[in-house]
Every structure is written in structure tokens, then in C-alpha cells.
Amino acid sequence: MTVPGNPRGRATEERLQEIKRIAGETSLAPGAAKLGSHPQITGHDSYYGLPALKPPVWTWEIPLYFFLGGISGVSGCMAFVAHLLHADPGLVRVLLWVGFIGSAICPMLLIADLGRPARFLNMLRVFKWRSAMSMGAWILIGFSACITPALFANELILRGFDWPILGFLRWSAEAGALVTGLLLAGYTGVLIGATANPLWSANRRVLPVHFLTSGMGGASAILELAGFFVLPTQILGFIAAGVETLLDLKVELRKPAVDAPLHHGPSGIAFRIAGLLEGPGSLLVRLFWGSTHYGRLTAAIFFLVGSALSRYAWIWAGRVSARQPNVEFARQRAGEARP
Amino acid sequence: MTKSAFLTDATICIGCKACEVACKEWNNVPADGFTWTGLSYDNTQALGASTWRHVMFLEQPQRAGPQIAGTSEPFRWVFLSDVCKHCANSGCLEGCPTGAIVRTDLGTVYVQPDVCNGCGYCVVSCPFGVIDKNHEDGRAFKCTFCYDRQKVGLMPACATACPTHSIQFGPYEELQERAKDRVVELQERGYTDAKLYDPKETSVGGIHAFFVILGEPENYNLPPAPEVPTVYLKSAWTSALLTAAILIGVVFAAFSFR
Amino acid sequence: MPGLGTTYGRGGATSSPKDLTNADVILIMGSNMAENHPVAFQWVIDAKEKGTTVMHVDPRFSRTSAVSSIWVPLRVGSDIIFLGGLIHYILENDLIFREYVAHYTNAPVIIPEDFKDTEDLEGVFSGWNPDKKFYDPSSWMYEGVAAASGQGSGAAPDLSGYKKDETLQHPRCVYQLMKKHFARYTPELVEKYCGVSREMFLRVASTYCKASGPDKTASICYAVGWTQHSSGVQMIRCAAILQLLLGNMGRPGGGIMALRGHASIQGSTDVPTLFDILPGYINMPKFGEESKSLSNFIAKYKTRTGWWNNFDKYIVSMLKAFYDEAATAENDYGFNWLPRLTGDHSHQAYWLDMMDGKMEGLFVMGQNPAVAGPNSSFERRAMMKLKWLVVREMVETESASFWYDSPEVRHGEVKTEEIPTEVFLMPAAGHAEKAGTFTNTQRLLQWREKAVDPPGDCRSESNFIFNLGNILREKARRDPRPRNAGLLALRWDYPTEGENHEVVGEEILKEMNGYAVSDKKLLPGFGALKADGSTACGCWIYSGVFPVEGKNLANARNSNDFYGHGWGWAWPADRRILYNRASAKPDGTPWSERKKLVWWDAEAKMWTGNDVPDFVATKPPDHQPSADAQGDSGLAGDKPFILHADGLGWLWVPTGLADGPLPSHYEAFESPIRNPVYPKFQSNPVADRKSRALNEYANSPDQRFPYVLTTYRLTEHHTAGGMSRTLSHLAELQPTFFCEISVQLAKTLGITPGEWVTIATARGSVEAHALVTPRMQSLTIGDKTIEQVGVPFHWGYSGLVKGDSGNDLVAISEEPTVRIMESKGILCTVLRGRRAENTEKLCELRSKGAS
Ligand SMILES: Nc1nc2c(c(=O)[nH]1)N[C@H]1C(S)=C(S)[C@@H](COP(=O)(O)OP(=O)(O)OC[C@H]3O[C@@H](n4cnc5c(=O)[nH]c(N)nc54)[C@H](O)[C@@H]3O)O[C@H]1N2
Ligand SMILES: Nc1nc2c(c(=O)[nH]1)N[C@H]1C(S)=C(S)[C@@H](COP(=O)(O)OP(=O)(O)OC[C@H]3O[C@@H](n4cnc5c(=O)[nH]c(N)nc54)[C@H](O)[C@@H]3O)O[C@H]1N2
Ligand code: SF4
Numbered sequence A: 001m002t003v004p005g006n007p008r009g010r011a012t013e014e015r016l017q018e019i020k021r022i023a024g025e026t027s028l029a030p031g032a033a034k035l036g037s038h039p040q041i042t043g044h045d046s047y048y049g050l051p052a053l054k055p056p057v058w059t060w061e062i063p064l065y066f067f068l069g070g071i072s073g074v075s076g077c078m079a080f081v082a083h084l085l086h087a088d089p090g091l092v093r094v095l096l097w098v099g100f101i102g103s104a105i106c107p108m109l110l111i112a113d114l115g116r117p118a119r120f121l122n123m124l125r126v127f128k129w130r131s132a133m134s135m136g137a138w139i140l141i142g143f144s145a146c147i148t149p150a151l152f153a154n155e156l157i158l159r160g161f162d163w164p165i166l167g168f169l170r171w172s173a174e175a176g177a178l179v180t181g182l183l184l185a186g187y188t189g190v191l192i193g194a195t196a197n198p199l200w201s202a203n204r205r206v207l208p209v210h211f212l213t214s215g216m217g218g219a220s221a222i223l224e225l226a227g228f229f230v231l232p233t234q235i236l237g238f239i240a241a242g243v244e245t246l247l248d249l250k251v252e253l254r255k256p257a258v259d260a261p262l263h264h265g266p267s268g269i270a271f272r273i274a275g276l277l278e279g280p281g282s283l284l285v286r287l288f289w290g291s292t293h294y295g296r297l298t299a300a301i302f303f304l305v306g307s308a309l310s311r312y313a314w315i316w317a318g319r320v321s322a323r324q325p326n327v328e329f330a331r332q333r334a335g336e337a338r339p
Numbered sequence B: 001m002t003k004s005a006f007l008t009d010a011t012i013c014i015g016c017k018a019c020e021v022a023c024k025e026w027n028n029v030p031a032d033g034f035t036w037t038g039l040s041y042d043n044t045q046a047l048g049a050s051t052w053r054h055v056m057f058l059e060q061p062q063r064a065g066p067q068i069a070g071t072s073e074p075f076r077w078v079f080l081s082d083v084c085k086h087c088a089n090s091g092c093l094e095g096c097p098t099g100a101i102v103r104t105d106l107g108t109v110y111v112q113p114d115v116c117n118g119c120g121y122c123v124v125s126c127p128f129g130v131i132d133k134n135h136e137d138g139r140a141f142k143c144t145f146c147y148d149r150q151k152v153g154l155m156p157a158c159a160t161a162c163p164t165h166s167i168q169f170g171p172y173e174e175l176q177e178r179a180k181d182r183v184v185e186l187q188e189r190g191y192t193d194a195k196l197y198d199p200k201e202t203s204v205g206g207i208h209a210f211f212v213i214l215g216e217p218e219n220y221n222l223p224p225a226p227e228v229p230t231v232y233l234k235s236a237w238t239s240a241l242l243t244a245a246i247l248i249g250v251v252f253a254a255f256s257f258r
Numbered sequence C: 001m002p003g004l005g006t007t008y009g010r011g012g013a014t015s016s017p018k019d020l021t022n023a024d025v026i027l028i029m030g031s032n033m034a035e036n037h038p039v040a041f042q043w044v045i046d047a048k049e050k051g052t053t054v055m056h057v058d059p060r061f062s063r064t065s066a067v068s069s070i071w072v073p074l075r076v077g078s079d080i081i082f083l084g085g086l087i088h089y090i091l092e093n094d095l096i097f098r099e100y101v102a103h104y105t106n107a108p109v110i111i112p113e114d115f116k117d118t119e120d121l122e123g124v125f126s127g128w129n130p131d132k133k134f135y136d137p138s139s140w141m142y143e144g145v146a147a148a149s150g151q152g153s154g155a156a157p158d159l160s161g162y163k164k165d166e167t168l169q170h171p172r173c174v175y176q177l178m179k180k181h182f183a184r185y186t187p188e189l190v191e192k193y194c195g196v197s198r199e200m201f202l203r204v205a206s207t208y209c210k211a212s213g214p215d216k217t218a219s220i221c222y223a224v225g226w227t228q229h230s231s232g233v234q235m236i237r238c239a240a241i242l243q244l245l246l247g248n249m250g251r252p253g254g255g256i257m258a259l260r261g262h263a264s265i266q267g268s269t270d271v272p273t274l275f276d277i278l279p280g281y282i283n284m285p286k287f288g289e290e291s292k293s294l295s296n297f298i299a300k301y302k303t304r305t306g307w308w309n310n311f312d313k314y315i316v317s318m319l320k321a322f323y324d325e326a327a328t329a330e331n332d333y334g335f336n337w338l339p340r341l342t343g344d345h346s347h348q349a350y351w352l353d354m355m356d357g358k359m360e361g362l363f364v365m366g367q368n369p370a371v372a373g374p375n376s377s378f379e380r381r382a383m384m385k386l387k388w389l390v391v392r393e394m395v396e397t398e399s400a401s402f403w404y405d406s407p408e409v410r411h412g413e414v415k416t417e418e419i420p421t422e423v424f425l426m427p428a429a430g431h432a433e434k435a436g437t438f439t440n441t442q443r444l445l446q447w448r449e450k451a452v453d454p455p456g457d458c459r460s461e462s463n464f465i466f467n468l469g470n471i472l473r474e475k476a477r478r479d480p481r482p483r484n485a486g487l488l489a490l491r492w493d494y495p496t497e498g499e500n501h502e503v504v505g506e507e508i509l510k511e512m513n514g515y516a517v518s519d520k521k522l523l524p525g526f527g528a529l530k531a532d533g534s535t536a537c538g539c540w541i542y543s544g545v546f547p548v549e550g551k552n553l554a555n556a557r558n559s560n561d562f563y564g565h566g567w568g569w570a571w572p573a574d575r576r577i578l579y580n581r582a583s584a585k586p587d588g589t590p591w592s593e594r595k596k597l598v599w600w601d602a603e604a605k606m607w608t609g610n611d612v613p614d615f616v617a618t619k620p621p622d623h624q625p626s627a628d629a630q631g632d633s634g635l636a637g638d639k640p641f642i643l644h645a646d647g648l649g650w651l652w653v654p655t656g657l658a659d660g661p662l663p664s665h666y667e668a669f670e671s672p673i674r675n676p677v678y679p680k681f682q683s684n685p686v687a688d689r690k691s692r693a694l695n696e697y698a699n700s701p702d703q704r705f706p707y708v709l710t711t712y713r714l715t716e717h718h719t720a721g722g723m724s725r726t727l728s729h730l731a732e733l734q735p736t737f738f739c740e741i742s743v744q745l746a747k748t749l750g751i752t753p754g755e756w757v758t759i760a761t762a763r764g765s766v767e768a769h770a771l772v773t774p775r776m777q778s779l780t781i782g783d784k785t786i787e788q789v790g791v792p793f794h795w796g797y798s799g800l801v802k803g804d805s806g807n808d809l810v811a812i813s814e815e816p817t818v819r820i821m822e823s824k825g826i827l828c829t830v831l832r833g834r835r836a837e838n839t840e841k842l843c844e845l846r847s848k849g850a851s
């Protein structure tokens, strides 16, 4: 627990009272009481098993952002493709709206995480391709810069405006949304993959696959929820669920120590439930009841819930992983942390 | 401008914590908790947003070099004052999306509090678990290497307070030399497990606050082979872009069906 | 510090921490120097880096042990066996620095037949009075010297008449008596009763003794790990004897570093806050013959030979400083205005008086007895008997808040309404908020400027005392009873400055330095003091710190040599290494190039060197006193210990100590074993247990309290915590009370590390978290295993971080000479769980209480 500092403006007397209160509450309670045997450090032990890395500080906003960013990003991409292949304009319209709404909510989530709106602007001071976080900020901006005009152009055209410029604008904006959308859905995997967090960095190749796939599955699931029980969504549903199942199998079959948080403890349970819903769960439902609308709806919902939950699970597991110094040290000793 | 460095020497540290306190006093960093851990004399536990020097107390069942101690079993008590490593390739700096973290003219790594927006990416980007977010005001903090003091020709507060020269401050090259000599000397004096901790061979590429330690780095929660996370970018992006490409194909295929 | 005072002449550390870098071996015993004197300890680290062997002998493996070359655990309170063992080792193997010992110590001096040693009397020396429990030291006096009978008046003995045998062969010379006296202190005894293996002991002994002789020196550092024992002074005596036998005194890298406590605790013995001495170590007059008149008093303390021949000059000048014009030859310079000692009013004794309702009020300034006082629960209850209590503090300490939040009140044993004490908490200025001097552990006076003005109503001590004096004098004027005459006669006219009307600190320093009464001209040093009332000097040993107007040497800030001359000013006369005449051979040439310090320059006919000679600069090495020579010229040119009437270092103390001319081992008041050395005398016979209700003792041994407990400090806190537990940056470092126990003991009692335990002694009980660590070792003593429990005593019930006070466990007791409590070494038991969970067990312990 932190004790109030003396950041600007704080009346020292008030601060003292606060410190007194906190001290009073804590000082008499043993921190690491019940240590088992007396603490000793031998061989390659870590420092009394205390965390050697800092756990991620992110709360619920960021995983939710990952989830929505994934869906809206892929929606943007699908919108272009669907449009290109003369799919049902209603479907394209939904995709554009999903992309747009997502791109509107995402910054809010980030701001909620940062605390103050102004703070989001600091992200735009610099463009650092070596910082996945910086890239992400620009990608998000880029995506909304494309999806927004695409949506408006599309809406106007649907309302009968037939200025040629609109057509051109829609095409180019959609094309942009395809690129930035995919980046938006994928970079989040890179974002946590390219960190010092043992679990994440060890899974840096898997994460983008997983995030993009569940973005795709999520997007098509939304279409199904919107009532588009068409073949493409069925196919995408199968593929997404299938890939997720394979990813689950991979994680289940080869179990490096660093993956422990995905297998054990609460974070492990959350991860498994998420995996089951996204992967085998929705896959089997589609297989056996995919012919019925209810079946497809269920599969879609399974997938959406699963992919949302899996984002939490990854952050959660990352937190656990950061608290396991011995695992990480062994991994580094074995040279497994090398790129 | 010559590059500044710290050489912190576990073999002459007396565990007085003067560095820890001096740092907090000079930088007006708040106390961060009054919990008794029972882990030797270490109630600080780790570096963090409001702890920029952290003195460790290792109780170990082995002898301290040539020391003769009247314990029934071999025993030693080692102290080390941990601090931000001011990495040559620093994860926090690379990761920071706002440019709040900069490399100073002194070669040190500095967080500009007025630019930091509290995104917390540096926290997961530091391979040494140093920098952290202050949940009170939402921004990230760590050792400033007393940039303010250095600029007016003062030594960092921690080094100034250290009564035993366990914290040595000076030009990078000079201290590198001294550190190497020190290890050799200690080896000769019978501290056979004396080491210099300065991960040069990994992508971190060396640190500006290096340590002379006894035993294994892990014992001090110092990673044996830390990597700056940017080295993972390539593989991660590759995977992302490939997947994206495939994904386009898949979507294309899917929508070609009617 | 009479241990050093009697052996060498002055009660102060003989060297400086920096000089430790010149030592070949450093023995740290009875001190946790790294934790409690970290800044001074840098020199120990430097020395070790240069190759010095650092040995730490301590019951606990502390931060000092961690960086020492050798750590030797020993049984609490067994130090005299260990040190006696070292002395025995030196004498048996004839390792003394012969030329040094023969010339500079009283080893050759012959002691009369009627002296009987502890060996003859099975544990006491001749002169023992079993009923009154004190010694008549007359039989300890040198042969051929008329002893002054211990009590009453009589003239100071003329030691110069001693007989000696420089071959050290005479059966009754001190050297031979010591051989006999220490014969029992064999390595086997050490092994058996200190718990130090034979080979470990011999390793220490040989390492230590090798660092002796013309070319080598060893130094000893100690602090309260020695003093806080019922035989503390004798522990220090052992060290003093060691340094004389090995010729380590007065030489570079030698000496004894008595590490002092509070920033200016040395200063507050020089200008004492003690009840039985006056400034400059002038005794407080005792009621009776010796103080009937100034001449009686002078006769008693003025020696014919040696420095104290100046006693009359110093006391008269002091009285002139006190009473100014009012002090005249006719009225004995106001000598009779000085109070007379009628008994023991030491810190220990007056708390008992307080408890017995013999005291009305108390000023507590810069103290926190409710936490730091031995048997603090007793002391809190005693304060509850006072009519009024003034606490001058920077924070509200336990001593100011006991009436509403002490454990006694919280546990409902006492009700606030029933406490008559009226408590006045007066805001005090801290050291940064007022100017003045610190006299540090190396007798160095350092001036301190005021950094900031004290906030609000906070005022300095001098301001408070000055105004209190004014008010009392005002009352006295209205009440002309004789008892008030002294108060009215005082010179009490200090100039003040600033809007707080703070007394000008430098004026007080000047008064201590001394001035000519006629023209108020400052004096260059104590050499200028006179006994005819023409000079005034508040504290003769500080004379010279302010030699001329505007030259405050305590404020000098350009050190110009290794010993730091030019930075501050060390008493006496800026001598940094005391007795440094001994750093040269009798003929005045250095013992060796490597260890030279001061020497006789034959051309210049002067003593010169790297330090101010602690010797009359012009007195040649071959000086021989005439039969009737007075003062220093009464001492030969090869007698370095100039404060002694014989100029010798006292291996043997003929006068001045309450518990014997030579150290002998007694067990602590509470001990797990019977005294193996003198079975007839379990504990120091002259020490006072002050045993009474609420201050009971355990038996030795006592099956109820099987473990040995000792108390100590942690770097992170300062004594009672008023200055550390109230500051968040310090409080967080050691946030609560804990005790340290061995892994073995934890196993036996089934204690999980970190959990609560209750510690109980015959006085009281506390609850603490158990820090289980190999730093505490079980020791094999005789045929049994002894467990030792470590208790830092810093916590209390107010401040940011709280915890029980270890002093609730300690007894009020008195070492016979300095009257310090025995807070190192008591008996206890340890129970699993918190106090509340152990109420039955604790009641049982009390009920079974047979002591
Ligand atoms: N940080 C800090 N520094 C301080 C203080 C403080 O409170 N905090 N206090 C100051 C004051 S007032 C003083 S007096 C000094 C005291 O300085 P120290 O004397 O160093 O203080 P302690 O820690 O009480 O005791 C020293 C050592 O004595 C050991 N000891 C206990 N019993 C025995 C025994 O029977 N024999 C031997 N040989 N050793 C024994 C203890 O294990 C402890 O390690 O420190 C001063 N400096
Ligand atoms: N069991 C056990 N008991 C011990 C000891 C031990 O080793 N074991 N050690 C003993 C020793 S050596 C000592 S010295 C004592 C110390 O015991 P104390 O002196 O009673 O305890 P301190 O906490 O040092 O009290 C000093 C107080 O003075 C206040 N103060 C500081 N500066 C000033 C000032 O300028 N003016 C005024 N008016 N107040 C000021 C501080 O706030 C603090 O509360 O403890 C003794 N008690
Ligand atoms: S140690 Fe961590 S916080 Fe410090 S510079 Fe390196 S990466 Fe940044």
C-alpha cells in the first residue's frame, strides 16, 4: 500500500493525519508472518521468492479494449471484402457500424485507464515504431480516421446521394480500414507479447494469431447476432472456432513452466473456460446445431463471451507470471528468453 | 558530457539504509507501507514508484569468503542496495509511447513527470521490475539518478549519504575499470563467488548502475539474462502480419460463397 | 567512564574513529558499531580494506558481524571471563610489551602484604564489608603510600612514594598479583562458560596479541554492550588493562574507542547531566567532613604530583564562573552554595523515590523514560505518583502521554482520573533549530549553526532554563531564606538575541572557556587558570576552545592533517590521541617509524609530532622530579598518564573504584548458571539490585525463565523512538516490535517464523513478532544448551509505528560505580501466541515467583 506523498497542494497536516491512519492500520500486522520455515536463500533461489518483475497495472479497461478493438478492427477489414464481393449491403452497413462504434469506444476505454482525457493526447506527441503502445495509439487514430468517413460515405450513398466523390471516398476509406483494422486487431498481441512479462513474451507468436482470430470470429458472430445467418459467417465461425481449438490444444499439450498461470490457479480456470467457449465449445455447437438459427446464435455467443474472457485471462495470467521469479530466472538461464 | 554511473558494492555495504532514506528525503518520495515482513531486516521488499533505492538482506547458509563466523552451520548476511539499472538499451524508454522517458546527456534514463500519461507500458517493459505506477497520481516513477543534483554538481543523494562508499558514483568508464579490479581483488582475498553484475552479453547491452555481488544474481532478484523487450517485436509483428494476410484470404474466400 | 578514567586518568575515548585506519587489528566487543555508529564505522571498513583484521565478539550476528573478519558469539554477560582469558593468555605466554609495561604502567608497583585477592577470599578483595556491602579500599593502596580512607575527608594520597620492581619479579608487584588473579581465566574456562570454542578463542587471542609491540597496534571499540551490566565498569577495565599490557595506549591505531550515545552525550558528561560530578569531572561535594570547607574539599582532591595538583585552580575558577563577584575568598568562593550529596540520586535511585512518593515534580528534557527507562512500566507508574511533570519535547512522547494511553491505563490497571500528575508538554526546538555545540564520541567540540527558526512556541533548552532561572530568582528575591542565597548569587545575565530572545550560545561557550575576572578577557587555555579568584572558567577541560574574542575554535572548519586539527576542537587542548607521550619510547624517540605520533625534538627541546602532545611540551624525557616538586613537574619525563599522581597507567586501581582494584567475573543479577569463577559470590557483591515490589528478580538459574535475554538497538530507529517512530521514512523501515530467536529455539517451541510470541520476565511481559534466524545461535554452556533471545527496545505506544516496549522486561538495578541498569543480560521465557492467549501461563509464572 502506498502512503500519500506530498504532491502539490496537499496540506501537510492532513497528510500527516493520513500517514498516521495508515501506519496505525498496518504496522502491527505481520506482513509475511507464517513464513513456513525461516527464510534462507540458497543456490539459484530468487530473493525470498519476492516478485522480480512488476505485474501489469492495467485494470478491466484494457482487456475490454483488446476485445472491442479486435472485433471492430476485423469488421473494418470484412466490410471492404464484403463490399468488394457485392455482399448484402445491409451486412456491409452493419460491419461499418460495428467498426465505427468500436473505434469510438476504444479511446474512451484508454482514457478511462489513463484517468484524464488530456493524457491520451500525450500519446500523439511522438511516433515510435519501436513502441507497440505508440504504434497502437496511431493505429487506433488511423482506423477511426478511415472507418468514420467510410461509414458516412456509405450512409449517404444508401440515402441516395450519388456524387462520384462519395464512391471514391468509400472505397479508399474502406481500403484504409482494412489495413488499419487488421493492425488494430493484431497489434494488441504484439503489445503484450513484446514485454518483459515472462508468460506474454514466451507466447508472443501465439498472441497475435489468437487475438486476430478471435477478432475475426467475434466480428462474424456479431453479424450472426444481427441476423445474418449467411454462409460466409458460418464458414468464418467454423474457421475461427477451429483455429482457437488448435491454439487451445497447443497450450494444453506442450506445457512449459512459464505457461503455468494458464494452467493453474484462478487465472488458469478463467483461461480454460474462455478457451472452451471460443474453441471446442462454439465449434461443436456449430457442428451439431449449426443448421439452426438458435445453434448459430449460441455458437456466436459462446465465441464472443469466450474471446472477451480470454483477454482478461491473459492479463490476469500475466499478473501471476510476473510474481514467479524462479520460473523466469530458470528460463533465462536455459536461454529460453532469447529472441 | 561524461556518462554517469553507479558501482554498488555488496561486500562493503553495512545495510544501514541511509541511501534508501536519503533518496526519499531528497526526492520527496512518500513512505510506502508499514508492514513488517519477517524477511530478515527487509521491510521494503522491492523497488517501486515510491522506493528508488532498496536495501536487500540475504541470509545465506554459506560463508562470506574468508570470514570466520562462530555459527554451527555456515552462514553469511549479505546486503545490497538495489536501484534502477539505467540500462544501455532500456525497456522502459523503448516502450514509452509518449516520449516521457528520455536518455539524458549523462547517459541516464529519466522519466519526465510532466509528459508521462500513466499508460503503464514501461512497467511491463522493464526487465528488472524497477519502474512502477504510483496509484495515487497515476504516473510512473523511478530513480532519476538525481539528475537535478548532478546538474548543479552534487552527487546523487544516495551516494552522498552512504557512509561506507558501498555506493560509488562517477564516470562510467572509470567505474567499469574499478568494478573489474574490485572483483579480481575480492577473488584474491577469498571471495571466490564475487561477481560483477552487468548484463552486457544480452540485448540489454550493459547497465549504468552495476553491482559487485557475492553468489548468484538471482539471489538478489537480478535477472541472469535479461532481454530488452523490443527484441521480441520482430517475431511478434511477423506473426501478426502473416496472420493478418491469411485472415484477408480467409475472409475473401468466405465471402466468395453465396 | 570510570573504567577508562581510573585506568588512564580521563573518562573519554582515547582516540578518534579515523585513527582506526592505523590499527592492525580492531576488536569490537560490546558494541554494534556498524548499526549504531555507521558514520564512524566507515573507518573500520576502510581499515579492513587496507588489511586490518576486524573481530566482533557479540552474542548476536549483527550488521557489524556481517562485515567483520571474525565473529565470535558469546554468552551474554560472560565478557569478563573472555577478556580475563585474554589477559591470562598474555601473562601466561609472556606476550606483554615489556618496555612499555615496565615504564608506563604500575605493573612494577608493590602492593602491601595486607592486601588479599579474590583468590584468597574466594571472590572478594580485602576491605570487604559484608554487612554494609561495600569495600574499604585502603588495603589496595601502594606499599609505602598512606591511603586516604575511602569515606570521609583526609588528604589525597601522595602516590609518588610508591615502591617498585622493574624486573616485575617481586611476588607482591602488580604484575605478579595479576598473574595470580587471572590464573583461573583459562581457555577451558572460556570454552565452558562463554560458549566460545577453545580454538576460536585462541584464534582471537593470538590474532589480537600479534598486533602488539613497537611496530604494531590494536584498537578496541565498545559501547553499551559492556556498560549496561552489573559489572560493566570492570568489563571496560579489562579492555583498558589489555591495551596497557600490549602497549597499545596513546599510539596510532591503538587506544580504546568508547563509542558514545546521543549526539552530545560526551558533552553531557563533560558538562554533566549526572548527579555526582561537576563540570570537568570535578566531584560533587558529599555531605560531611570533606565538604565542611573549600580547603577540606581541595585537600581531598588536590594531589601533590600529577595534573590534579591544579584542582584548586579549576574549582575556584568554576565557582567564579558560577557566582562571579559574589564569590570571594572570604566566603570560600561560594563553595557552600553548592548542594551536597546526601545519597544516591542516580537515574535508577530517584525512580524508586518517585514511586515512594518522595518526589513532587520532574523535568524530562530530551529523554523518554516511559520507553527507554529500565522497567519502564515501573517508571510509568512512578510518574503517576508525581504532582507535576514537565516534558520538553519535539513530539508527544510516551512520557508525555502515559496518563491516557499507557498499557497500564489501557489494561485498566490504572484509571486516568486517578492519576494526580499534571503534565506540561513544552515544545522544544530540535538541534537544527538552535545554535550550539556537540561534543562527539572523540571529545571533539563542533559548533552547529541554526538551520531554521523553531516553529511556533518551540524554544531551546538554554532559553527555557534561562527564563526558568529568572523566574525562580524573582521568587527567591521575595523569599530571603538562606537556601535561596546561592540562587541569588548566581551570575545569570546572559545576553539574548532574535525575537525569541534566545540566549547567545557563544556566550555560554566563552564562559566555559574561561576569562580573566578583571577585564573579562578570554583565556588561552586551562594553563592560565588561577586559584586566587582572578580567573573564571565554567569547565576547565573546555578551556581553550574560545581563546580570543571572535575565535570560536569549535567552529573551525579547515582540517589540515590526518587527525583533523583545524576542524573543530577536541578537549583537552585539541589533543586528538590521548596519552600520546606513550607513542614514544621512554627516551622520547618513536617506538617505530610506522607507529610514530609525537616525539622529543632534542634540538628544539620540545615535544613535536602529528598531534598536540598530551604532555608538557617542554618537559624532557629524562626529567627527574625533585622530592618536593609540585604538580606535573613532580612526574618524571617518561610518565605519560599525567592525570595520575604517579603518571602511570593503572593496571591496578589503588583508589577510585567501588568494586575492586582488578576485574573479577561475577554473573549478571539474573543468570542461567551459577558463578563458575567465585561460587561464593554469584553476582557483583557491591552492585545494587534495588529488588522490591514491581522490580522482582528471577533466580539464577530459574526453571520459569530458562532463556537469556538481551536488549539492543537497530540502525533504523533511535533509542525510545521519539525521533524515528514519528517519521514515516524511518518508521516504515522497522515498522513494529519483534524479537530475534534461534532456529533451534523456534523448533523446540514450535514457533512459525513471523508469528506472535509473548516474552515474559520476573518484571513483566511483552508481545512481539518472532524473527527466526541463524543470527541467533544456541550456545553450549557447561553441560547445557543456552538459548539467547534478542530484543530491540525501540517501541512504545505512541508515534507512527507502535509496539510493546522491551524495557517492560528489564529491572532497575545499579552497577556500583556509574549506577547504570543491567539491561544487557536478564532471564526470560518465550510463549507462543499473543499475551492475551497466554494470560493463564503468565499468572502461573507470577504465582510461582520465588525470588
Ligand atoms: N541507529 C542508532 N544509533 C545509535 C542509537 C540508536 O538508538 N540508533 N543509540 C545511540 C546510543 S544512546 C548509544 S548508547 C549507542 C549504543 O551503541 P551500542 O552499544 O552498539 O548499542 P546496543 O545495540 O544497545 O548494544 C550493542 C551490542 O551489544 C550486544 N550485547 C548485548 N549483551 C552483550 C553482552 O553481554 N556482551 C557483549 N559483548 N555484547 C552484548 C548486543 O547484541 C548489541 O549488538 O548507540 C548510539 N547510536
Ligand atoms: N533495554 C534497554 N534500555 C536502554 C538502553 C538499552 O540498550 N537497552 N540504552 C540506554 C541508553 S544508552 C540510553 S542513552 C537511553 C536513551 O533513552 P532516552 O534518552 O530516554 O530516549 P531518547 O529516545 O533518546 O529520548 C530523547 C528524546 O529527546 C527528544 N529530543 C531530541 N532533541 C531534543 C532537543 O533538542 N530538546 C529536547 N528537549 N528534546 C529533544 C527526542 O524527541 C526524544 O524523544 O536508553 C537507555 N535504555
Ligand atoms: S532498469 Fe528498468 S526502469 Fe531502469 S532503465 Fe532499465 S528498463 Fe528502465
Ligand code: SF4
Pocket (backbone or CB within 6 Å): B095, B096, B097, B098, B099, B100, B101, B111, B115, B116, B117, B118, B119, B120, B121, B122, B123, B139, B140
Ligand atoms: S507510464 Fe508514463 S513513462 Fe511509462 S510508458 Fe507510459 S507514459 Fe511512458
Ligand code: SF4
Pocket (backbone or CB within 6 Å): B022, B023, B024, B026, B027, B052, B053, B083, B142, B143, B144, B145, B146, B147, B156, B157, B158, B159
Ligand atoms: S540517484 Fe537519486 S533518485 Fe536515484 S536512487 Fe539515488 S538518490 Fe534516489
Ligand code: SF4
Pocket (backbone or CB within 6 Å): B012, B013, B014, B015, B016, B017, B018, B019, B020, B055, B079, B081, B161, B162, B163, B164, B165, B166, B167
Ligand atoms: S547507505 Fe551504503 S552502506 Fe548503507 S545500506 Fe546504502 S549502500 Fe549500504
Ligand code: SF4
Pocket (backbone or CB within 6 Å): C036, C037, C038, C039, C040, C263
Ligand atoms: S546519526 Fe549522527 S551521530 Fe549517529 S552516526 Fe549518523 S551522523 Fe553520526
Ligand SMILES: [Mo]
Pocket (backbone or CB within 6 Å): C224, C260, C261, C262, C265
Ligand atoms: Mo546511550
